[in-house]
Amino acid sequence: MSELPVVVVGAGPVGLAAAAELVERGQRPLVLDKAGQAGAAVAGWHHVRLFSPWSELVAPAAGRLLAGTPWQRPDDATYPTGREWVSRYLRPLAETLGDQVVFGAEVVGVARRGRDRVVDAGRDTEPLTVHVRHADGREERITARAVVDASGTWGDPNPLGGDGLPAIGEHAAADRITYRVPDLTDDAVRARYAGRHVLIAGSGHSALTALVAFADVAGRITWLLRRGAVGSTFGGGDADQLPARGALGLGAKAAVEAGRIAVVTGFRTETVQRHDTGLTVVSDSGHTVPDVDEIVVLTGFRPDLTWLSELRLDLDATLQAPVALAPLIDPNAHSCGTVYPHGVKELTHPEPDVYLAGMKSYGRAPTFLAMTGYEQVRSIAAAIAGDRESAERVELVLPETGVCGGSGVFDEPTPPGGGCCGEPAEPRLLTLSAPRDR
Incomplete structure (x- = not known):
């Protein structure tokens, strides 16, 4: 052969x-x-x-x-x-x-x-x-x-549904949902999201990229996380051996701390309800995020x-x-x-x-x-x-992320092995703020 x-x-x-x-x-x-x-x-x-x-x-x-x-x-x-x-x-x-x-x-x-x-x-x-x-x-x-x-x-992007399958109503709202980071340098795309309530779902680098990109475009941003706490989502920051990767997380963190992004943790989407005025996203425990105009699903x-x-x-x-x-x-x-x-x-x-x-x-x-x-x-x-x-010979050394604090997806109070998420999965709104010069 x-x-x-x-x-x-x-x-x-x-x-x-x-x-x-x-x-x-x-x-x-x-x-x-x-x-x-x-x-x-x-x-x-x-x-x-x-x-x-x-x-x-x-x-x-x-x-x-x-x-x-x-x-x-x-x-x-x-x-x-x-x-x-x-x-x-x-x-x-x-x-x-x-x-x-x-x-x-x-x-x-x-x-x-x-x-x-x-x-x-x-x-x-x-x-x-x-x-x-x-x-x-x-x-x-x-x-x-x-x-x-x-x-x-x-x-093959993952859906919005918290169980790995499309949420009820997800297909019906397809014209309001995208599964990629939108190109906001395109005038038509930017106009679609400008001044709107944009819901971003996901915790990876694509989600962080979207948070930074939308911070000065959307009128309101809600960030949905399935995990019980933000934990290590922002990455290793200055400790990351890929500086640009660390800077991405720091940029997203700064946008959250400036109050431009509302963070909802422990939210596993079950239903997307469509109304004349927008969408309501409902979790498996009945919690809701109402009045959503556009959804960006970046869940891998x-x-x-x-x-x-x-x-x-x-x-x-x-x-x-x-x-x-x-x-x-x-x-x-x-x-x-x-x-x-x-x-x-x-x-x-x-x-x-x-x-x-x-x-x-x-x-x-x-x-x-x-x-x-x-x-x-x-x-x-x-x-x-x-x-x-x-x-069988290894010819590569990979850069460290600066993050190694336990499980990345567990949301139980005490994940096996000692996790970094260590908070309950009950959905809650986090309004993070930082002191600002006046």
């Missing part, structure tokens, strides 16, 4: 980095992406500035590959927007890889050739078949020696595993991440946000030569860094090329 391609699903940062690693090791990658351009998911949040600098956003093998072209490397110390990441790095990388990247090619299934997941015989000798549907409707089956799924989770993403159903994957029952990786990233266990570097050892499944990489490998866990994915695919490419020693 050595002459068969290694199919990489997804032409985003991690998928293209995987291709560069494979090329460097003399392998033949074939990158398939259903979109029409490189970094389509990143382009979806083109207006957002990353908190990682260019030095951590250019994959090492990709940088070496691009060094032989007219490409000019951006200043390592600067921080790009999503648009700049695409135009100055991902698009040139895809162009350099040439016909090894195919757009408009949606992977709709992967299986062991001639065998469904029930059959044992031949799983370690037969190649994989990748079922592809092209944009023109044409269907194709590609025989592959290995598959690296770096398709991400951008297409989840992996689409439907097209992998004929493969034998060993996934954690909670996170839907590889079982060996899950304990390192489980927010029920810690809120450190700092993950030990890992590679093929943690990403191997019972199905030979199948790997989930990038954000897809994290399942439902948050706080993924690009360089984590770059290390993953470096290790995977080494394993595919037969260099086990390199595959």
